[in-house]
Amino acid sequence: MASIEAAQAELENGGPMPRYSTNISRIVNSRLYQLTLGAAVASRAGRLALLAAVPLLWLAFLHIGPIYQMAKISFLTSYPLQHGRPASYTLANYAIFFSESIYFMPLIRSFVFSLASTAITLIVVFPVAYYVAKIVRPDWRSKALLLLLVPFWAGELIRTFSVIMLLANRGALNFLLRDIGLIDRPIPMLYTSFSLGFGLIYLICLYMLLPLYSAIDKIPKHLLDAAADLGAGPFTRFRRIVLPLSRDGIVSGCSLVFLTCIGVFATPMLLGGPTNVMFPETISGFFHGASDKWPVGAAFALIMLVSALTTAGIFMRLVGGKATKLM
Amino acid sequence: MRAYFSDIPRTLLAMGYWAFMLYLLVPLTLMMAMSFKDANFIAFPIGDLTLRWYSQVLHDKQFLEACLYTIAIAVATTFAATVIGVWIAMLIAQSGSRWSGILFALACLPAVVPGMISAISLRVFISTIDMPTGTGAIVLGHTVHAVPFVVVMALTRLRSMPPNLVDAARDLGADSIVAFFRVTLPYLGPAIAGGMIFCVLLSVDDFVRTFFLGGYRPTLPMLIFAKVQGGMSPEINAMATLVLIVTAAVGLYAEYMTRRSRSR
Structure with missing residues (x-):
């Protein structure tokens, strides 16, 4: 008893740390550890610094920093800055965006394609997610989901490239149509709006699947059974129960798909052809070569970021769900 | 009769599922099938089959170098993103409700910023801190992109952790660092692996960040992009098929692992 009290007293007086029986003890009891980390965690401020310093610095510098720098550059009259000359700020870079249709048309096109792709994806994927979450037998459920996820791992470029296989003039679809005698000469499908939309939907549809699946999966089955017992048909059950209860999934799925879609760079370049220039390609034009056009590019990027996030925000407000599970 | 009619939506949904499945798999299958074509151009029907594209790809020094470079970047990214992501998750889990909301939103910011904007803003950022484009910049960009996903996964697991585990460790004399490495980190294991x-x-997979932050050494997506733009031959198909098989295997394994750890 006395020895325990003595040990406790020793501990409270900042005596030697208790010994560990594992080989961690060699580190913890070493002089170096005691003087540095050990001393730091002994005080509340030290613990807080150890826990918070790196994350806060990372968040401030690398999550906000790039956006902040981009915003700052977008107001500069000239870039790169010369030493000794003060930076002067202007709105002219933003005015360039509105000056010519080759600048603002791609943004409109990006929005149209992204919104349409999001809507089509929602309509196509919703029944699939519902089927997997509610109708497939529970023991088959994860296999059915896994089967859908296989193409998910193929990556942006490989999926885009595989769409070319399907839609090219000498691709599979034209070959099939010609072989069964529907057409004489190939329909040019690649490098059109059709191939672009097809490729975008092919690229992003699985981002819709997981949020929808997890939302529909949470709907209690007895609600549907009760509604059916009370005489509600399939359509009423869908409209009054499934749709409202999967709202969170719809909101996060649509936001995710829309924001991904509008930022896709390689797919429009490979599938869209010269007539379907999307906004990311317009922006990238300012970042090739010398850096003196960066302010304009940064302004364009900021216009796109703000308009895309505003659109997603308005959508969330309108539908009223919470995008808690954006990933 | 009634039961028969009530099965109609169910059958339609099943057909929808398989049609969607077909839609997902057909282009990739065509892409893989074309890699066996015995000709210098891409066209259907495939006709004669050959394996020579694969042997050519496997002897292609540029391809092998791109593979190694991609793997090196992925390893560095994974290490950095895991350390920082778990650290941020620990901070969020231990801060008060008002701060944790703000911090979580900040941590998720790179995941909601469209890829193109993220790439451009990082390109501007590294030039303002005088960092050259190249391997370091690519790793930085990929890490910023990956951190939110690690944070979300680690945080989900942390929230399910009984708080008395750490308390017990502290009572037994572990300081908070030891408690983290001996108790919290092992508990986070499955989430970290996923x-x-x-x-x-x-x-x-990343293309756009690598494109704007990279130097002259191509990663795999950049190599494929350059080849697709330069003129197509079944060589690209063989290349893409190899990459696809490896990434799909890794992805399926990850999915299997996380599902198994969740059901346990």
Whole structure:
């Protein structure tokens, strides 16, 4: 008893740390550890610094920093800055965006394609997610989901490239149509709006699947059974129960798909052809070569970021769900 | 009769599922099938079959170098993103409700910023801190992209952790560092493993950040992009098929692992 009290007293007086029986003890009891980390965690401020310093610095510098720098550059009259000359700020870079249709048309096109792709994806994927979450037998459920996820791992470029296989003039679809005698000469499908939309939907549809699946999966089955017992048909059950209860999934799925879609760079370049220039390609034009056009590019990027996030925000407000599970 | 009619929506949904499945798999299958074509151009029907594209790809020094470079970047990215992501998750889990909301939103910011904007803003950022484009910049960009996913996975697991585990460790004399490494970190194990594999796949797939932050050494997506733009031959198909098989295997394994750890 006395020895325990003595040990406790020793501990409270900042005596030697208790010994560990594992080989961690060699580190913890070493002089170096005691003087540095050990001393730091002994005080509340030290613990807080150890826990918070790196994350806060990372968040401030690398999550906000790039956006902040981009915003700052977008107001500069000239870039790169010369030493000794003060930076002067202007709105002219933003005015360039509105000056010519080759600048603002791609943004409109990006929005149209992204919104349409999001809507089509929602309509196509919703029944699939519902089927997997509610109708497939529970023991088959994860296999059915896994089967859908296989193409998910193929990556942006490989999926885009595989769409070319399907839609090219000498691709599979034209070959099939010609072989069964529907057409004489190939329909040019690649490098059109059709191939672009097809490729975008092919690229992003699985981002819709997981949020929808997890939302529909949470709907209690007895609600549907009760509604059916009370005489509600399939359509009423869908409209009054499934749709409202999967709202969170719809909101996060649509936001995710829309924001991904509008930022896709390689797919429009490979599938869209010269007539379907999307906004990311317009922006990238300012970042090739010398850096003196960066302010304009940064302004364009900021216009796109703000308009895309505003659109997603308005959508969330309108539908009223919470995008808690954006990933 | 009534039961028969009530099965109609169910059958339609099943057909929808398989049609969607077909839609997902047909282009990739065509892409893989074309890699066996015995000709210098891409066209259907495939006709004679050959394996020579594969042997050519496997002897292609540029391809092998791109593979190694991609893997090196992925490993560095995964390591950095896991350390920082778990650290941020620990901070969020231990801060008060008002701060944790703000911090979580900040941590998720790179995941909601469209890829193109993220790449451009990082390009501007590294030039303002005088960092050259190249391997370091690519790893930085990929890490910023991957951190939110690690944070979300680690945080989900942390929230399910009984708080008395750490308390017990502290009572037994462990300081908070030891308690973290001996109790919290092992508990986070499955989430970290899942997050790490996700980081690898994000990094291997990424094109737009690499395109704007990279130097002259191509990663796999950049190599494929350059080849597709330069003129197509079944060589690209063989290349893409190899990459696809490896990434799909890794992805499926990750999915299997996380599902197994969740059901346990």
